[in-house]
Amino acid sequence: MRALAHLNKYLWHYKWQIILGTVFIIASNLFAIYAPRMIREAFDLITESLDTYNTGNVSDFALKLPYSVSFIFDLFNISTTRFTDINSVSGLTKAITSLSILLAILYLVASLFKGIFLFFTRQTIIIMSRLIEFDLKNEIFDQYQRLNLAFYRRNKTGDLMNRISEDVSQVRMYLGPAIMYTLNLVVLSVLAIWAMLSVNVELTLYVLLPLPVLSVSIYYVSTLINKRSEKVQRQQSHLSTLVQEAFSGIRVLKAFNRQKSTQENFAKECNTYKVDSLRLVKVDALFMPAIILLIGMSTIITIYVGGLKAINGEITIGNIAEFVIYVNMLTWPFASVGWVTSLVQRAAASQKRINEFLHIEPEIRNPKEAADEIKGKIAFEDVSFVYPDSGIKALRNVSFEINSGETLAIIGRTGSGKSTIANLICRNFDVTSGRLLIDNEPIEKINLNSLRSNIGYVPQDVFLFSDTIANNIAFGLSSDENVRQMVEMAAENAYVKHNIEEFPKKFETMLGERGINLSGGQKQRVSIARAIAGKPQILIFDDCLSAVDTETEEIILSNLKKIMVNKTTVLISHRVSTVKMADKILVLDEGAIIESGTHDELLSKKGTYAELHLKQLSEERKVEQD
Structure with missing residues (x-):
């Protein structure tokens, strides 16, 4: 992250976009956490209804409204008499149907608001990354113009172009998606784990057991990603230089009939780039399957341990369904850890290359701001x-x-x-x-x-x-x-x-x-x-x-x-x-x-x-x- 510290001034400049984006992420995830409760209450509602139906004591049902439903009723001052005063099986059926529809509507509303705030999140953080990309490209170009001719004698045009295009694009992925998904992971993890702990602490610990293994795996592989990313970017610069020189000197190439040898040289360098890229892709490819496997293990643990506790009466069937949804809800954020790590490592490698030029002080400097009259001696x-x-x-x-x-x-x-x-x-x-x-x-x-x-x-x-x-x-x-x-x-x-x-x-x-x-x-x-x-x-x-x-x-x-x-x-x-x-x-x-x-x-x-x-x-x- 040392190389990426150069970007902190831009992050501070666009701090309000980050703050707003964070607020929108929190709001989006609050609705995301609220939705599984609808599922839990629906499961519990059906389970309790079946128990009541089997015992035949419909008049004693005195249906307990789910918390989310009773909250809505209290908010809008809606009478709950028709749901609690039940004297027949048909009345019970109607009550269950009405409550199920209401829970479904609440679930859809929560999902809708989650999507709306997710849209606002992208409109702040992703747009912020584009604005910083614009500023960074201008900073690099301005630095290029400040540097003296000796700098251009040492460096190739293709490499200079690659740093202001490909490298900046890699950095933008860190400023946009990487930051957004990292914030989303932190917020969603905190909210989801808090929600799970509020249900059952022991089950939560069992469910989260595979996550330390995930962290160790990411730490181990990140070094490999960084090294291979740097190598890929260097080869990309070399390819850009080769193409730029070939196009600029096309008349010479044709005059000396060197098209075939140039093509062979380009194919050779492309093959090197392909090999380096594939080696990087192989490392990236380890993340997603490994993370999904670990999340799948968490799901299995949830169903097994949760089933035992449900049998013992410690939790309900609805809680198990809720836990499964929470675990799967964490699948993509934790799965994105590998992808985000890759983005950060690539961005660090690219920013390191950019900093090599940004931190060069021009040897020829303007000694003063006041203009001089030049006569010509x-x-x-x-x-x-x-x-x-x-x-x-x-x-x-x-x-x-x-x-x-x-x-x-x-x-x-x-x-x-x-x-x-x-x-x-x-x-x-x-x-x-x-x-x-x-x-x-x-x-x-x-x-x-x-x-x-x-x-x-x-x-x-x-x-x-x-x-x-x-x-x-x-x-x-x-x-x-x-x-x-x-x-x-x-x-x-x-x-x-x-x-x-x-x-x-x-x-x-x-x-x-x-x-x-x-x-x-x-x-x-x-x-x-x-x-x-x-x-x-x-x-x-x-x-x-x-x-x-x-x-x-x-x-x-x-x-x-x-x-x-x-x-x-x-x-x-x-x-x-x-x-x-x-x-x-x-x-x-x-x-x-x-x-x-x-x-x-x-x-x-x-x-x-x-x-x-x-x-x-x-x-x-x-x-x-x-």
């Missing part, structure tokens, strides 16, 4: 960075400065640390050593929301949402702005508007997952439009023109020049044609700056940049000749 002072998961040293003593409104270009081979600089400016990671300053202020002291809302970032790996093109471009805009005009202007500047207007629904065209119905170049240009639509103070383009041809690149850069005026811009690319217009160019290699200067200065140095420029020029000429 950026300075790296002897910055080094090591990725926390892999241990790869991405940057080594990097120092540079870019004033507000200037354009900085970064060029270098793959893995040289270009994208790491972009991630540090966005504060997706904090520097390992050195200082990163924004407007002469350490980035760790700047309001995180202000910083990121003033950055238009086009990542190297373009991601588009399964939404309309217009909504993808307007992703960073607030609703109070002239959204449509800004979207169309951004699309035009990104040189993608003419492509969008070729679609039948134009800007309202729905994109598939990750923009699968767009070409690589179109996705990059839509991503550029999204970055520039909000007119941020800092623009970061991380190799965002790699999928477009040289002619399209020149048009886009020409359009961007107008947007980049008075804005700090960071251009990251492996193409010299993209970066040559920058105010300052950095050449990176293995995380260190090996050259810096303007395009002309770097060409005059005849170093790495000049070699790269000549190589790309020769490649372009070769393409033109072909």
Whole structure:
């Protein structure tokens, strides 16, 4: 239960639902306990009537009304003369018939009220569980958004999805059915045992004799359920990850003709899940038969011991019938102990997995609530960075400065640390050593929301949402702005508007997952439009023109020049044609700056940049000749 303690704050928040649910459970079980008394009195009524009939002393019968019947008569001030003043067999028959009908009506009324309060119970406790499920999913999702990129590098998407869906569903079963049936078991057990003790203490003890065996059995098996539940949930997460990766990479699977091997791998993992689930089911399957057997033993004991006591005149036949009903009434609550135990164990295993993420404190935190004005000056002072998961040293003593409104270009081979600089400016990671300053202020002291809302970032790996093109471009805009005009202007500047207007629904065209119905170049240009639509103070383009041809690149850069005026811009690319217009160019290699200067200065140095420029020029000429 330690893992489930996290849910106590929700239970306290919805305490009135639990209190009302408990009241309704008590009311429902009071009527449930009252109903067997009708059966007892009916049996006793028939037994006494038969004895009277056999002796022939009808006039001496002086029928004793059952307590429940006399209570109703007293409540409504009904005369009992016609039931007690009996002088013939026919009168006795009529009295028995009337009383039997009345007892049947009372039994039906008790059952009706039991059902009504049971309905109210579900309307409070089960609905409470759904409300907590809603709150818990929102808490998990909010935590996911707070966690930094390093967390997502360590964990798989399928596992994250499974914890917010399957695991939360398991927890809801604890919050709803498990709590409801536990309360019902406690209340019904107390009321039923109290009712049985009021009839005969010794018989009650005999009847309850098998129950300690039941408790020991549950205690023994619960550990097995917990271990196997955790294993099943882990395998479920693994399956979710496998399916998610297969669907996301379906084009690669088909291109390499790996459908069969992927299917075989999935079948293998499914078989593991099946085996683990069946092992858990086998344990669950022991509960119900064992509990029903023990309850059946209680019934046999009731009839045997109760029969002996009835012969001795200690109890009546009606009491035996009443005891049998009470015992069978306890069958499902006690039978549900195993099921509830299973639910609690599964919920504990799931909540333990959820808590692993909920209790993680994000490494990147907002230092203050007050907003900051971002002008755009950026300075790296002897910055080094090591990725926390892999241990790869991405940057080594990097120092540079870019004033507000200037354009900085970064060029270098793959893995040289270009994208790491972009991630540090966005504060997706904090520097390992050195200082990163924004407007002469350490980035760790700047309001995180202000910083990121003033950055238009086009990542190297373009991601588009399964939404309309217009909504993808307007992703960073607030609703109070002239959204449509800004979207169309951004699309035009990104040189993608003419492509969008070729679609039948134009800007309202729905994109598939990750923009699968767009070409690589179109996705990059839509991503550029999204970055520039909000007119941020800092623009970061991380190799965002790699999928477009040289002619399209020149048009886009020409359009961007107008947007980049008075804005700090960071251009990251492996193409010299993209970066040559920058105010300052950095050449990176293995995380260190090996050259810096303007395009002309770097060409005059005849170093790495000049070699790269000549190589790309020769490649372009070769393409033109072909």
